[in-house]
Amino acid sequence: xxxxxxxxxxxxxxxxxxxxxxxxxxxxxxxxxxxxxxxxxxxxxxxxxxxxxxxxxxxxxxxxxxxxxxxxxxxxxxxxxxxxxxxxxxxxxxxxxxxxxxxxxxxxxxxxxxxxxxxxxxxxxxxxxxxxxxxxxxxxxxxxxxxxxxxxxxxxxxxxxxxxxxxxxxxxxxxxxxxxxxxxxxx
Numbered sequence: 001x002x003x004x005x006x007x008x009x010x011x012x013x014x015x016x017x018x019x020x021x022x023x024x025x026x027x028x029x030x031x032x033x034x035x036x037x038x039x040x041x042x043x044x045x046x047x048x049x050x051x052x053x054x055x056x057x058x059x060x061x062x063x064x065x066x067x068x069x070x071x072x073x074x075x076x077x078x079x080x081x082x083x084x085x086x087x088x089x090x091x092x093x094x095x096x097x098x099x100x101x102x103x104x105x106x107x108x109x110x111x112x113x114x115x116x117x118x119x120x121x122x123x124x125x126x127x128x129x130x131x132x133x134x135x136x137x138x139x140x141x142x143x144x145x146x147x148x149x150x151x152x153x154x155x156x157x158x159x160x161x162x163x164x165x166x167x168x169x170x171x172x173x174x175x176x177x178x179x180x181x182x183x184x185x186x187x
Contacts, residue, residue, distance in 0.1 A: 006076050006077050006117075006119065007030070007032060007077045007078070007079075007119055007120070008072065008076075008077065008078060008080075008117055008118045008119045008120070009026075009030070009032065009078070009079045009080070009118070009119065009120040009121075009122065009182070010079075010080045010082070010083035010085065010118050010120075010121055010122070011023050011079070011080065011081055011082075011083075011122045011124060012082070012083055012085050012086055012121060012122070012123055012124070012150055012154075013123055013124035013125060013126070013147065013150055014125075014126050014143045014144075014146040014147040014150065015142075015143060015146060016126075016128075016143065017124040017125065017126050017127065017128075017143075017147075018124055018171065018174065019081055019082070019124055020036075020037065020081050021171055022122070022124065022166075022171070022174055022175065022178065023036075023079055023080070023081040025171060025175045026079055026175060026178060026179070027079050029175070029179060030079060030182070032077055032078055032079045033075050033077070033078050033079075034078070034079055034080070034081065035068070035071045035072065035075065035078050035079070035080035035081065035082075036081050037081050037082050038064055038067045038068055038071065038082065039051065039060075039064045039082070042060065042063050042064055042067060043060070046060065046063075057094060058103065061087065061090065061091050061094070061107070062107070064087055065084060065087040065091075065107065065110060065111060068080075068082065068083065068084055068087055068114075069084065069110070069114050072084075072114065072117070083114075083115065083118065083121075084110070084111040084112075084114040084115050085111070085115050085121070085150065085153050085154065085157065085159075086150070087107075087111055088107065088108060088111035088112070088115075088153055089146060089149040089150050089153050090146075091104070091107050091108075091111075092149055092153075093145060093146060093149055112157055115157045115159060116157070118159065118162060119162065120162055120164070120182060120185060121154065121159050121162050121163040121164070122163070122164050122166060122178055122181075123150065123151070123154060123163050123164065123165045123166065124166045124174075125147060125165060125166065126143050126144070126147050127169055128169075164178065164181040164185075166178060
């Protein structure tokens with residue numbers, strides 16, 4: 001008998017598009033454990049309130065990527081509110097004016113290798129202004145930049161064939177849309 005493939009479902013998109021709400025609503029329907037956004041907790045454990053307050057950004061970004069991969073590998077099956085795609089997107093955005101380094105190439109390769117293991121990618125595009133929560137950046141131009149980098153990364157990582165773009169605007173409609181897509185794509 002063939003071994004059943006893991007269900008490794010990730011939600012990706014810019015800040016404030018409703019990823020967390022969608023994960024929280026889908027997880028019980030799918031009977032999957034949730035990997036929450038990890039960056040916020042890592043930031044607080046480092047003693048900072050906001051990511052921008054952290055003086056050594058490279059160490060923080062590596063810690064988030066390593067924690068994401070460790071949690072994904074530990075669970076096997078999951079639905080995740082962020083992913084290595086998001087880690088790579090933020091690495092690119094935060095280093096946008098820096099020269100590419102060997103560290104950048106290593107970070108890219110590590111993110112890509114893990115992303116290849118995802119079975120389903122749910123991309124949530126910006127449809128409304130991000131609400132301020134005191135942690136994330138909510139400026140519309142920043143949200144557009146992150147969204148563009150997410151789409152470019154999905155293409156670069158060759159994940160469009162595993163990706164569903166959410167088009168519904170209300171949370172109930174989004175849940176039904178994604179649930180139907182997952183049913184149609186064997187989850």
